[in-house]
Amino acid sequence: MRTLIKNGYVVSMVSDIRKTDILIEDDKIVRIGTVSEENETFDKVIDASNMVVMPGLVNAHTHVAMSIFRGYNDELELMNWLQEMWKIEDRMKKEDIYYASMISGIEMIKSGTTTFNDLYFFEEETAKMAEQLGLRAILSRAVIGEGDDCLIRVRESEELYHSWHNKCDGRIKVCVGIHAPYTCPPDTIKKSLELADRLGTPVHIHYLETKDEVEKIFNVYHKSVTDYLKELGLFNYHVILAHGVHVNDRDMEILKNISGGIVHNPISNMKLGSGFAPVKKMRERGINVALGTDGQGGTNTMDMFEEIKLATYLQKGLLGSATAMSAKDALQMATIEGAKVLGLDSEVGSLEVGKKADIIIIDINKPHLKPHHDIYSLLAYSVNGADVDTTIIDGNVVMEHRNVMNVDENEILEKVELVKNKLF
Ligand SMILES: [Zn+2]
Structure with missing residues (x-):
């Protein structure tokens, strides 16, 4: 399969922006530069004139x-909100999870997320x-609780690994997931890490999200969250640490040597009143x-362009400086730096010859995007998810001119509404 993307503004995230072509063969990018159509055959040619071609987010x-919880009890404090939500989660069946995931999957593809x-x-x-949708994913079953509850979830994590790890031509990977330091006693964390050891996977965990978490761990174990996790051995693994809102200078001395990194969720942190992560x-x-x-x-949405914009505005506002974080910095976090945190940067996160063809094409011939002076600025501050015209993952076009392939979108919209009515 050979696909040619013609004449777009190529934002590779690793070299200067230029107007040129990209040639894809099967799942990989094989050329970035002018490609002559003479004496060459392609299975598909995409005209990207007046469009930005960039790595999938x-x-x-x-x-x-x-x-399924979109807009449910939006104005509750995190712990109260979690308790309300857990009551519903207890009633959720496999089929509910499928349709609820499916609606997010469609939303991600339509707003430019490929991983x-x-x-x-x-x-x-x-x-x-x-x-089914053709997305790239790392999946983890959240281990939470203690005793038999913990053991069941560790076993489910292992089963998930054996059923799905490296499936779909390697698009789907499985790692070990631990809910959070404040919901998992030391033994639960140890058992999860033993599993990560056995399977050789990264570990995904909520980390330093709220002040309550800091206080709770200190009151019970008389140490910081970072010391607590370090002593349990967490940082010997590739770690994907969600939030890191309350990271201090001492924590950073440990974090600067880890494999993996922090995942900043600016909208979630502001909406739940968790605080402001020291991202800069x-x-x-x-x-x-x-x-x-x-x-x-x-x-309330999966639109990563909103997160990109808010990530920069948050640091600028917090630090009182318009130069605190640039548009390009935030775009890097949503592409190549994100791939590094997930351990996928040799495959995705930038447009380079030899990498997987995970590419989005953004229509910039629109009133809110014309005229413009700087493409990074345009992408970070003006573009929104609905401007994504075409999404390619692993060399496959999974959305073209905003039509998502491989699924009946209207059917999913109806089904997910039925799931909501059943659960609430
Ligand atoms: Zn979370």
Whole structure:
């Protein structure tokens, strides 16, 4: 399969922006530069004139099946909100998770996300969604609780790994997921890490999200969250640390040496009143910071362009400086730096010869995008998810002119409404 993308503004995230062509063969980018159509045959030619061609976005922290909670009890404090939500989650069946994941999957493809990193339960249903829609995913079953509850969830994590790891030509990967330090006693964390050891996977965990978490761990264990996790051995693994809102200078001394990094979820952190992550400082210390949406309780959409914009505005506002974070910085976090945090940067996150063809094409011939002076600025501050025209993952066109392939979108819209009515 040979696909040619012609004449777009190519934003590779690793070299200067230029107007040129990209040639894809099967799942990979094989050429970036002028490609003559004479004496060559292509299975598909995409005219990207007046369009931006950039890497697919990496949403590094999600709970995609939480679409079902969009707008539910929006104005509650995090702990109260979690307790309300857990009552509903207890009633959710596999089929509910499938449709709730599916609606997020469609939303991600339509707003330019090509890779997501998910932590939830019944993840095999989310895997089916990613398989069907053609998304790239890292999936983890959230281990939470203690005793038998913990053991059941560790076993489910292992089963998920054996059923889905490296499936769909390697598009789907499985890692170990731990809910959070404040919901998992030391033994639960140890058992999860033993599993990560056995399977050789990264570990995805909520980390330093709220002040309550800091106080709770200190009151019970008389140490900081970072010391608590370090002593349990967490930082010996590749770690995907969701939030990092309350990271201090001492924590950064440990974090700067880890494999993996922090996932910043600016909208979730502001909406839940969790606080402001010191993103500029962490990146200056050499800590990789990805971007994520979190679940639809923390944020109400999966549109990563909203997170990109808010990430820069938050640092500018917080630090009282218009230069605190640039448009390009935030775009890097949503692409190549996000891929680094997930350990996928040798495959995705930038447009380079030899990398996987995970590409989005954005129509910039629109009133809110014309005229413009700087394409990074345009992408970070003016573009929104609905401007994405075409999405390509692993060399496959999964959305063209806003039509998502491989699924009947209207049927999913109806089905997810029925799931909502049943659960609430
Ligand atoms: Zn989360």
